[in-house]
Amino acid sequence: MEATDGPLSRALLRLMPNLDERQRRLALGAVAEGLGRGGIRTVAKAARVAESTVSRGVRELDGPRLPAGRVRRAGAGRKPLTERDPGLMPALLALARSTGPEGTGRSPLEWTTLSVREIAQALTLLGHPVGPDTASSLLKAEGFTLQPSAYTSVRGTREHRIARLRHGAALLRGFTDAGHPAIRVRTEPAVEPGRRARSCGECVQGRGAPQARSAVCADLCARRRPAG
Known part of the structure; x- marks a missing residue:
């Protein structure tokens, strides 16, 4: 009981919350070195952390110093989801474009009729588990913008919206095929x-x-x- 309830444990548990991730490892490693044989296990029990954390702190004491303000070396840490799952973005874009203009993905104006929740569910079924927020962020990074839900009037139905998008895509293609620059601006009337x-x-x-x-x-x- 001395290791987890004694003076060493109380001191470490009081100190740890005031240090960042790297400082905690270094402090634990320094204490373990000072205790000598069995120090890593003793400190791990006293601080209620894994022995591997203390061992890493011991190694980092003898390693190169990190630049000021960094707690991990460059390239360390959790990799982005698209790096951990290289097939995610191709699957996402293929899914979005399959419900877009003619399902070809070659229109100058791209859109999808699926909601981000439907896209997330479809990707999960395809072996790329993501949530709606992640699907929305990935689409936004590709230039897609989230549109408001359809209104209750006929002009706000999904069919009417798709018709407007197809009309805009046709106009854009006409200008770009003729060598003219073109942009599409979406506006809403400002009425009190x-x-x-x-x-x-x-x-x-x-x-x-x-x-x-x-x-x-x-x-x-x-x-x-x-x-x-």
Whole structure:
């Protein structure tokens, strides 16, 4: 019990939280060297760490000093997910492009109709386990941008959005094929909420409950709806 409950253990457990990763290893290694034979095991038990951590600290005491501010040598640490799984990005892009323009991946304007959650689930089934946040970050690194969910109006349906994207891709291809530079800018009308409520028009009628183009319009529709 001396190793884990004695003065050495209390001193180390009080000191460790105030040191960074490398400083902890060096401190443990120095104490282990000072204790002599069996020091590594004694210090590991006292500090409640693995013996390999203390052994590494002993080795680092005799190794080259790191630049100021570094706790690991260059190239150490956890590698990016795309390096640990080289097939992840090709699978991600192939999946995204398979649901894009004509499924060819050759359009000047690329998109996917899958949500990041659907992409993450599909990649996991393909042997590349990732979450929605990771899928979103990887797509963003490739130049994709996350678009808001479709609105409740006809103009906000997935089919209408795809039609607009295909129209934009055709225009871009026409300009670039002619040797002209071209960019696509996505804009939204800046309308005050009060004005929007007055100008949103009648609710979109159809089967089921009436639908409106925004939450403000929905409230307006509710007021216009006859009682009973």
